[in-house]
Amino acid sequence: MDKKSLRFCAKYPFTEKAKQVLKDFNLEEVEQEFLEETERRVTAALTNSDDPKKHYRMIENAWEDTLIKEIVTYPLTKITAAQAQDHYIKQKTAANEAKKIRHHLEQEETEQIEEIAQETLDIEKTDQSQKPYKLPMHKYLQKQPQGKENKLINQPLENGYIYLDKNQLGEIISSHVYNEIKNQEPLQNPPENIKDIAEELKKKRTTRYSTSPQQYGETEIDAFPPCMKKIYDDLSSGKDVGHQPRFVLATFMVNIGMDIEEMLKPFQGQPEYDEEKTRYHLQHAAGDKGGGTKYKCPSCSKIKTYGLCISDCNVKHPLGYYKKQKKSTKKGKNE
Amino acid sequence: MNKNTLKKIREKIGQYYQENKVEAPPKIEEREFGVGNQEKINYRHLGLESEEELNKYLVTEKPRFISYSAAYYEYPEKRPMKRKQYKKGDLAFDLDHECPHNTLTCYQCLEKVKQETQKLIDNFLINDFGYDPEQIEINFSGNKGYHVKIRDPRAQSLTEQGRKEIVDYIMANDLITPEFEKNGPKPTEKGWRGKIAREILKFVKQSDREKMKELGINSGKIKHLIDRREQIIQGIKKGNYDTLPGPETLWERVLEKRKIQLKTPIDHPVTLDTSRLMRLPDTIHGGSSLLAKEISREELEDFNPFNHAVVFGEEPTNIKITKETPKIHLNNETHGPYESGQEIETKEYVAVFLASKQHAKPEW
Numbered sequence: 001m002d003k004k005s006l007r008f009c010a011k012y013p014f015t016e017k018a019k020q021v022l023k024d025f026n027l028e029e030v031e032q033e034f035l036e037e038t039e040r041r042v043t044a045a046l047t048n049s050d051d052p053k054k055h056y057r058m059i060e061n062a063w064e065d066t067l068i069k070e071i072v073t074y075p076l077t078k079i080t081a082a083q084a085q086d087h088y089i090k091q092k093t094a095a096n097e098a099k100k101i102r103h104h105l106e107q108e109e110t111e112q113i114e115e116i117a118q119e120t121l122d123i124e125k126t127d128q129s130q131k132p133y134k135l136p137m138h139k140y141l142q143k144q145p146q147g148k149e150n151k152l153i154n155q156p157l158e159n160g161y162i163y164l165d166k167n168q169l170g171e172i173i174s175s176h177v178y179n180e181i182k183n184q185e186p187l188q189n190p191p192e193n194i195k196d197i198a199e200e201l202k203k204k205r206t207t208r209y210s211t212s213p214q215q216y217g218e219t220e221i222d223a224f225p226p227c228m229k230k231i232y233d234d235l236s237s238g239k240d241v242g243h244q245p246r247f248v249l250a251t252f253m254v255n256i257g258m259d260i261e262e263m264l265k266p267f268q269g270q271p272e273y274d275e276e277k278t279r280y281h282l283q284h285a286a287g288d289k290g291g292g293t294k295y296k297c298p299s300c301s302k303i304k305t306y307g308l309c310i311s312d313c314n315v316k317h318p319l320g321y322y323k324k325q326k327k328s329t330k331k332g333k334n335e
Numbered sequence: 336m337n338k339n340t341l342k343k344i345r346e347k348i349g350q351y352y353q354e355n356k357v358e359a360p361p362k363i364e365e366r367e368f369g370v371g372n373q374e375k376i377n378y379r380h381l382g383l384e385s386e387e388e389l390n391k392y393l394v395t396e397k398p399r400f401i402s403y404s405a406a407y408y409e410y411p412e413k414r415p416m417k418r419k420q421y422k423k424g425d426l427a428f429d430l431d432h433e434c435p436h437n438t439l440t441c442y443q444c445l446e447k448v449k450q451e452t453q454k455l456i457d458n459f460l461i462n463d464f465g466y467d468p469e470q471i472e473i474n475f476s477g478n479k480g481y482h483v484k485i486r487d488p489r490a491q492s493l494t495e496q497g498r499k500e501i502v503d504y505i506m507a508n509d510l511i512t513p514e515f516e517k518n519g520p521k522p523t524e525k526g527w528r529g530k531i532a533r534e535i536l537k538f539v540k541q542s543d544r545e546k547m548k549e550l551g552i553n554s555g556k557i558k559h560l561i562d563r564r565e566q567i568i569q570g571i572k573k574g575n576y577d578t579l580p581g582p583e584t585l586w587e588r589v590l591e592k593r594k595i596q597l598k599t600p601i602d603h604p605v606t607l608d609t610s611r612l613m614r615l616p617d618t619i620h621g622g623s624s625l626l627a628k629e630i631s632r633e634e635l636e637d638f639n640p641f642n643h644a645v646v647f648g649e650e651p652t653n654i655k656i657t658k659e660t661p662k663i664h665l666n667n668e669t670h671g672p673y674e675s676g677q678e679i680e681t682k683e684y685v686a687v688f689l690a691s692k693q694h695a696k697p698e699w
Contacts, residue, residue, distance in 0.1 A: 136489075137464060137465065138489040138490075138492075138493070138497075141493065141494075141496075141497040141500055142494075142497070144500070148509055148511060149511060151500065151503060151504075151509050152500040152501070152503065152504045153500075153503050153504045153507065153508065153509055153510050153526075153527055154509070154510065154511045154526075154527070155526055156524060156525035156526040156528065156529075157463050157464075157504075157525055157526040158462070158463060158465075158525040158526065159462065159463070159465040160463075160464055160465020160466070161465065163525060244604055293417075301499075301509075302499065304508055304509070305499050305502055305503055305506075305508060305603060305607070306603065306604070307603070
């Protein structure tokens, strides 16, 4: 492969072309140098220390062996991040790789972008100058970038196709990369060296993002977000509350670490209150009964879709609101 | 429901299934079924292997309600849910309407839901999402609304996140309000921007003084709108809203009003959660005795459940009214009103209807 193609592959290591370079590569016999670069790549993601501009210049100036290292360490990075079996590491790595690719695509010729898009997205050309590409809606939903502006409702959608410009193509391609890394499952029998790096990374990872319930401390109903407070109050006052809001409140209470006795309280206001039944349902939400899965508390966007959002709190997750609120009341008390 | 009423109704339901075969849903062996007599679902996690088994079950068990999953599973009978091994799920919509009126046969409310169903199918499912009309299944729910299911493989493999995007699109959640300036939305644009522009255009074209007043537009602005209507229309067609009086305040109000009309009151958990069970088409809804009839998009046009979903006959049948009952309209006939305690002889379909609604005790 010539240097120009290698450079392309180093910038876009998820493409078919880059996979050609990787064909003869054996996961069991990875050179130490590559392993070190893999560790650096994931660590950079965790510490936000990769600069896409510098990365771009590096690739532009690199010799062949550096380019190959870039290409080879991409799948290694992906596997290592998955091997750590830590949501945060995987997500940060995915975001970091996607960010670099997004930047490189912005510098790219239209033709090259189209080539990548055709391969990864299944786009078709249109005869419209402002939106020269169209993408099947279902494909878009699989690779949809985050953010309100990228929601289906804010897209020009007609007859099952979304119409796009070049800039959006870049965004969707980078979202594709993000998903590819985020959806990577750990290997059944990972090579020892990869396992070691993954362990190492896991140790390094800061603990401040941990979501164990203990961090929320004592329960403060007044710090509940408005949506949860409303369900809580409605239940307590004996109003008729549907299954969905009950369940949502239960998952919230479980996730802030309330114990069963505390959680039972609001339900006691219900005219048809049945302690045994309620206890069972709450234990189910906590993962102690039934399927054994602890249910996650839905995000604000889901709560909105369920029609339960009643206030614009400027947070993305009810747990985030609660955490913030608790912090501020604590401050208030100390002052 | 008291035991005797339930028994008598189930006998009627059993007779119906003896004479009428129910078509199995596609891949019946991969669906979970739920049945109920006292409640809509008393038992779930049932599996039925074939159309023959389904019909045998209906005849022998005579369930007052039977529902099935939009989801397809490897093992539909296993529990908990995880062990069923989800494969895919029809994209399903449940549209209904709580009737605030004092009647048991509210044509008006069902007509309203019907219009929303048509809007969902035509404007969203076909026009925007591009689904093939052949793969859209419609049925009357048997009581308060309509169910719509899409059997397109691409729709069936949507993730929960994807289904949420679809619901948000239909219900206008998270819509970014366009700027109404020189480069505003044009009526020819695709997606919601086009819908908004077309609604505003329609409003400017069709609204008279009264309608504008209803929206809270002040009289000065109304005069301006009417005097310069043609110029404003031409502007909107080009996406230019500069000629509109006070676009920020005025058009937000117009939009709010119009947005609701474009919204569809779907029961969204059904769309998001494929493990929910929905009425099996062409079975009897035991809370009304009406058939959850499968219908085509064309049939939907003139469909009136109170005429077209009545399945019982006209044999004289005795009942005792247990609740004050306003007039009911079934099969193009009016019956009642009835007082509580009244003993009457009426047609079978009226008797079963009132007993199912728990307004009468069977005396047949």
